[in-house]
Amino acid sequence: MVNFVEAQKPLLKWLMRMAGLRPIDVEIEPGTTMHIWVPKHHVSKKTGTIRPLENGGGDDAGEKTGPAPSQRGRKKSPESRPNVVLVHGFAAEGIVTWQFNFGMLVSRYNLYIPDLLFFGKSTTASADRSPEFQAECVAKALARLGVARCDVVGFSYGGMVGFKLAEMRPDLVRSLAVSGSVVAMTDSVNSATMARLGAGSSAELLMPETLKGLKALLSISMHKKMWFPDRFYKDYLKAMFSHRKERMELLQGLITSNTDAKIPTFQQKIMLIWGEEDKVFDIELAKNMKEQLGDGCSLHGVPKAGHLLHVERPCAYNRQLRRFLASVNSPQEQEEAAQAGGGTN
Numbered sequence: 001m002v003n004f005v006e007a008q009k010p011l012l013k014w015l016m017r018m019a020g021l022r023p024i025d026v027e028i029e030p031g032t033t034m035h036i037w038v039p040k041h042h043v044s045k046k047t048g049t050i051r052p053l054e055n056g057g058g059d060d061a062g063e064k065t066g067p068a069p070s071q072r073g074r075k076k077s078p079e080s081r082p083n084v085v086l087v088h089g090f091a092a093e094g095i096v097t098w099q100f101n102f103g104m105l106v107s108r109y110n111l112y113i114p115d116l117l118f119f120g121k122s123t124t125a126s127a128d129r130s131p132e133f134q135a136e137c138v139a140k141a142l143a144r145l146g147v148a149r150c151d152v153v154g155f156s157y158g159g160m161v162g163f164k165l166a167e168m169r170p171d172l173v174r175s176l177a178v179s180g181s182v183v184a185m186t187d188s189v190n191s192a193t194m195a196r197l198g199a200g201s202s203a204e205l206l207m208p209e210t211l212k213g214l215k216a217l218l219s220i221s222m223h224k225k226m227w228f229p230d231r232f233y234k235d236y237l238k239a240m241f242s243h244r245k246e247r248m249e250l251l252q253g254l255i256t257s258n259t260d261a262k263i264p265t266f267q268q269k270i271m272l273i274w275g276e277e278d279k280v281f282d283i284e285l286a287k288n289m290k291e292q293l294g295d296g297c298s299l300h301g302v303p304k305a306g307h308l309l310h311v312e313r314p315c316a317y318n319r320q321l322r323r324f325l326a327s328v329n330s331p332q333e334q335e336e337a338a339q340a341g342g343g344t345n
Contacts, residue, residue: 004232005239012095019106020078021113024050026141031125034141037095037113041078042145052146053079082329083150084109085142087158089180090206090247091217092240093120097155100314104322112147114138116161118243118250129246129253131157135164139172151175151325155310156280160185160254167264175328176266177321179273180281180307182289183263185254193280202251207241223277223306263292270297271324273317275305 013023021037028034044051084105088097094113095102105111115122116134126133138161142150152173154162159181166173182189190202197220199205208214211233218226241247270293274286283301290299300320305313 003235003239005235009096012099015099016095016102019103021102021106021111025121026050026144028124028137028140028144032117032137033121033123034117034137035115035121036141036145037111038145039078039110039112050145052144053148054146078110081108081110082325083112083142083147084325085112085114085138085150085152087114087138087152087154087162088116088119089156089158090251091221096240097158098310101310101318101321104318105325109151109325110147112142112145112150114141116158118246129249131160131164131254132168134161135168138165139169142172148172149174151177151328153177153321154179154181156180156307157250157254163264166266166268166270170267173268175269175271175324177271177273177324179309179317180275180278182281182285183293184256186256186258188258189285190255197279202254203248206251207244207247208237209241211237220279221307222312223275223304224312266293266296268296269324269328271320272297272299273309273320273324274299274301275307275309275312276301276303277305278307278309280307 016023016037020040022040022043023035023037024043026034026036042051042053043049086094086098086102088094091097093115098113102111102113117124117137124137150172152162152165152175154160154176156179159178160183162173162176162178163181163183166176185202194201194205197205204213205217208217211230214233214237218228272286272290274283276283278286286299286301290297302309302313302316302320305316310317
């Protein structure tokens with residue numbers, strides 16, 4: 001019997017290819033491989049092997065950026081475009097998560113859509129389940145591809161990985177756009193979130209094994225009430241929740257004690273794009289996080305949208321993301337950043 005959720009993937013892959021993206025497997029280290037959709041100029045037509053960027057993307061630190069992305073013609077060399085990395089959440093792999101968003105970016109940016117470890121085809125023999133390790137692997141994969149500078153977009157779990165990546169590699173991450181996430185999942189934030197949602201644990205909430213559990217998860221993830229036949233839920237359970245043991249360990253690896261949790265001082269511009277009806281991480285939490293992150297952080301709330309705002313209201317989400325990426329990649333912004341960082345930002 002056809003799994004309707006799996007059946008959409010060939011269509012998504014075809015759309016990705018039509019948009020100029022190609023899937024590759026990047027070996028990070030022996031036993032660790034990350035599956036990533038990358039711009040087609042990374043893949044040799046003759047051999048199918050990886051071709052790294054020669055200059056890290058033409059708007060790398062210290063280089064002249066040229067016109068803002070919104071003004072660039074499509075005749076511009078693809079390698080000269082800014083690099084944007086889309087990092088998915090916990091419920092689905094990269095192309096499924098960003099299926100309503102990549103289209104408005106692909107003509108202006110070099111897009112990289114990785115599957116985090118134990119999602120899609122990405123795997124590791126390492127026992128490390130921390131978001132730091134995920135971030136390290138994304139950074140190493142980008143290095144293999146010759147990407148020296150990029151803007152990172154993260155949703156939920158991917159936002160936490162994005163924050164770690166920005167903290168660990170300010171030389172790599174120019175800016176960060178996050179939705180439905182926190183800098184770190186502390187004991188107190190986790191306990192308060194689970195109590196508010198009536199869940200015993202994050203594993204119980206995010207790794208449902210029954211139709212009832214999956215329906216509850218989708219109900220709290222979206223503002224609008226949406227009906228799907230039970231067949232859809234059954235197919236979703238089969239298709240999207242593989243590597244259960246490892247993903248349970250990923251959730252355990254997220255939790256940080258309150259005493260160890262610190263808000264880093266980020267050098268990057270950060271934008272929080274939030275569903276105003278987000279039940280998982282509510283808008284008040286986002287407002288508090290904005291204050292903690294300081295002047296370099298901005299917050300934009302999207303009305304009538306929940307945790308999955310990029311799926312529920314993709315046009316509103318895409319509009320805000322497009323504006324943010326255009327602003328951080330403008331010649332004026334690049335010049336000011338380079339001056340502030342002594343030519344390194």
